[in-house]
Amino acid sequence: MPELPDVEVYRRHVSATALHKRIEHVHVEDDSILHDTSPQGLGRVLRHKSFRSTIRHGKHLLVAVNEKKWLAMHFGMTGDIKTIHQREDTPDHTRLLISFDNGDHLAYISPRKLGQISFIESPDKWLQQQQLGPDALALSEAEFMNRAKGRRGSVKSWLMNQKMIAGIGNIYADEILFHAGIHPRHAVNHLDRETCKRLYQTMRPVLEAAIEAHADPGQMPSTWLLPHRSKGENCPACGATLATVKVSGRTAWYCPQCQPS
DNA sequence: AGGACGCCCTGTTCGC
């Protein structure tokens, strides 16, 4: 689930429920999710401290312990963040459980263990090292156009390339292209200026509306592609049967009528 | 440079 809108929902949740509380226990259920740290290292840094603030960049959630220590969380293809109250059962696939002194716990959930957690010292420096592009919601039209310039390859793989723009994955790339009326395989460098602008101007409202819907497909408008991406379903705009094509090794859902190649 | 592929994992869905 975790693309930009999902991670923004997690960020807001952490920000609203997990800041300024004393951390009592840190339990690592599966250390394969740890990157460049250990259960001991994690405990040493977090125990008896509290979280101060949060930042989201693309699909990454960063939580500050102090200016020089940030917990960086990534979720892979499946993941979630939940608050557990008191003695409630911890959710399945909880890989990290952080317990606060008020009895609440923050659970980092990663069913397929494709997520990763690490410590970083400087968000700015780290984002640069990771070569992540600007966050999709913090990107100007001019820079968007600029980044598209001279790129070869399909528009969908360009949108999903985190070094170009951070935050867009398979689902929202499809959603944005659907609303912009662009075929996922269309070459980026063949998009005319107007179409490229339309793509930019579609990206932000789609991501923002998805956040408003709490990144929950059930709360998204039925005019969206997202609730319809399965075999035999019809385009919510024109009724044509939806089609799929492989792009960057992932399945792209699109409407052959509304998004001609 | 960018596409195709395999891989890391495990739970769910698909198709015979």
Add this chain to the structure above:
DNA sequence: TGCGAACAGGGCGTCC
């Protein structure tokens, strides 16, 4: 219905 195959909202490395 049952079972193995294919697939799933990410990203990395390798080969071409």
